[in-house]
Amino acid sequence: MTVADVGRKAPRRPRPAPGAGRRSPLRVLGMVVVLGFTAFNLLVLYWLIAASFKTPVEIFTKPFALPVRWFQLGKPLRNFAYAWDQAGFGDAFLTTVVLVAASSAAIVLVSAPAAYALTRLGVRGSGPLTNLIAVGMGVPFQTVIIPLFIGLSTVHLTDSLFGLFLVYVALSIPFTVFLLTGFFRSLSDEMEEAAAIDGASPLRTFFAVMLPLARGGLITALILNAIGLWNETLLAIVFLQSQAHFTLARALFTFYGAAEYQSEYGGLIAGVTILVLPMLVLYLVLARRIITGLTLGSGK
Template sequence: MSTVDTAGRKAPRKPKPPPAARGISPLRVLGKVIVWLFTAFNVFVLYWLISASFKTPVEIFTQPFQLPRQWFVLGKPFRNFVYAWSQAGFGEAFLTTVLLVGASAIVTVAIAAPAAYALTRLGVRGSGPMTNFFAIGMGVPFQTVIIPLFVGMAKLNLTNSLIGLFLVYVALSLPFTVFLLTGFFRSLPDEMEEAAAIDGASPFRTFTSIMLPLARGGLITALTLNAIGLWNETLLSIVFLQDNAKFTLARALFTFYGAASYQSEYGGLIAGVTIVVLPMLVLYIVLARRIITGLTLGAGK
């Protein structure tokens, strides 16, 4: 059959079959196997962590993969958690961590959102190099600047201070947050912004009334990722905090490790790790779909 019809036009070409219809790709199969093995390993570690937090030290070493039994038989299933909470001072540390992490994440996003909007939507001169500058800041390990940072904070009398740690958290979280939100703001449609400009809305009014609601998914993603990262942060809290009354959860757990190991309270120690890990794990599970959506939308353009 001729590929030219009676009107002299070429017949449309047949669409290419989707990649899945061309056959099985060995690379894709290998990738899926690696992902599932990694997922299974993490689920197994989580199972061991939670089950060990209900066990006695003897059960942890002699029956590491079996379900806990002895504390349940004695009628004290939460004994390790009670011990960790009381001995490590997790009560006050938990409240401190919630307030510190929440304030740091909110302030970081509040600063990064207008900065990202200005870099992507207002035509600021040099916005491209400035965006790259933030990307470079993401690649600088904070361990390399921790000594000069401590010296500078000491001169300002901000060591052993939650305010000082708050400022450090915000400063070190800004590069990633700005870079994440620039990708997200860049992916938003231009039509509503142009309509607001035609109606005479100022850039600030357009940002607060139109663009921020559209960027809600990206803002929640940035807020959640910052909260998870700061919640698990340990090194900075060890360096900048010395008073027990100001300890975060990770800092309190680090101090509790020495005492629990000395007393062979490994069940209580693992329960302490579980107390620190579970809140952010639950938060991520609840918001996983929103986080993934925000990250993929931000990478749309």
């Protein structure tokens, strides 16, 4: 140890972040709020699944008890069979899967090149364009339903799955472009510069270099759009009238009136469960990938 080392002061320890202490009131309050919100959602989920196996009497008299009656009669899936047959969920399920898959893929295919051009190609006016897209995210789609309906009526695309597909893609592009710009900004410049030195065109660089690097962001955008479109109801109600074109959410909306009139509350809740569970399972399976993708996009 030298004389200089002896006289040197030890580095000052960094100050802890606000609320980082073990017994910080803010930290305790935050934990209480998060745990309370989680417990409430788990309770609602339990009630939904349990009620989907109950008779209407059990739903109202024993809302949080385990289902008994249909199991005693040997018909535990009676409510699900009723909802599936009466609401036409079979065709609606297939329609929803195809429509959501096609729409989500088309949204990402359109948004990825747009986000890449805005962030990596030095396009003139890319900053104002990005801000304009961000403003588009804040416009409630309810305010443009009437103009959209009039426009689709003009080209005879109302009550058409293709027309609804176009609406889904158009309304989801601002959010997806804004999301993917964060991913493309966070990517390293070295790979892109190496591709340019090798003589690769911007188009080849995008497909061969940048898209594989942004795979996490693309998957995240695809999953988030799929979850949002699967649960979408209002646009399907406005633009679809024929039962042959119904999505799951649209079929459930129609089924609601008939089930309520017949007091088939168990079948109605089973229909809600059929709609909710696929996306819930998808999110639980891919939650880590979604969170990882979102955090990667905030690198810069």
